Amino acid sequence: MDPTDDLVADVFARACPSRSTLEDVASKWGILALVALAEGNYRFNALRRRVDGVSEKMLSQTLHTLERDGMVRREVQATIPPRVEYSLTKLGAKVAERLVGLIELLEGEVPAVQAARATYDANK
Amino acid sequence: MDPTDDLVADVFARACPSRSTLEDVASKWGILALVALAEGNYRFNALRRRVDGVSEKMLSQTLHTLERDGMVRREVQATIPPRVEYSLTKLGAKVAERLVGLIELLEGEVPAVQAARATYDANK
């Protein structure tokens, strides 16, 4: 092994692969895609409708990145019209589970966050 | 209550406050700041050293956003030179706990992710 390699994965280190993976799964659209797929499989346009506001370009790009990281599986059925089904891999499901937990926490804290923002803004 | 308000927080909805909060805490530097502060309190420059690669500007901006959302507390001691201590609020600590879980998962899966990437790239 190259002695310059980090022996432990450390997300605080700029070059650690865990950091780039984190950026992929925690990106604005990455999170929502993973969490949507945790509900069940989706086809491209259905997923696009589920994730309010995502553009075709960004969803496509996001799904490719997640597929490359081994989080998302892409299955093409060569029918006419074409069907492409997206689903989570085992790893993707584990990650999505964590993200769902985070989101549920935040959804429950919406009033607290709004109150904090109002206070902060009031003090300028 | 305004009948047009959503009755439940829904992160999939573009306008839901949970979505903007999610973007704040799951942003590239937001995650790392929260996770670093979960280790203990930090002063500005110490935190900057802990989070490898963050610029002064981005750390400052990130901390303000997290403070506004009620995740981070900022305490100024008017000494010379000035001391500014950052710490997590109770809400921030709960969020950070989830993020730590996610990061630990990803750090453990670094080999799997690297293998997935290699396979993907090999098939071009």
Place this chain on the structure above:
DNA sequence: CCGCATCCTAAAGGATACTG
């Protein structure tokens, strides 16, 4: 030491048009 203000560049992201 802890920043903010400014300027500037690079990257993210949206709109549109087109293809298998």
Place this chain on the structure above:
DNA sequence: CAGTATCCTTTAGGATGCGG
């Protein structure tokens, strides 16, 4: 339906210099 390609705008983000 499921994208890709292009163009263009917006935002993120780094560098630098100054102030409390």
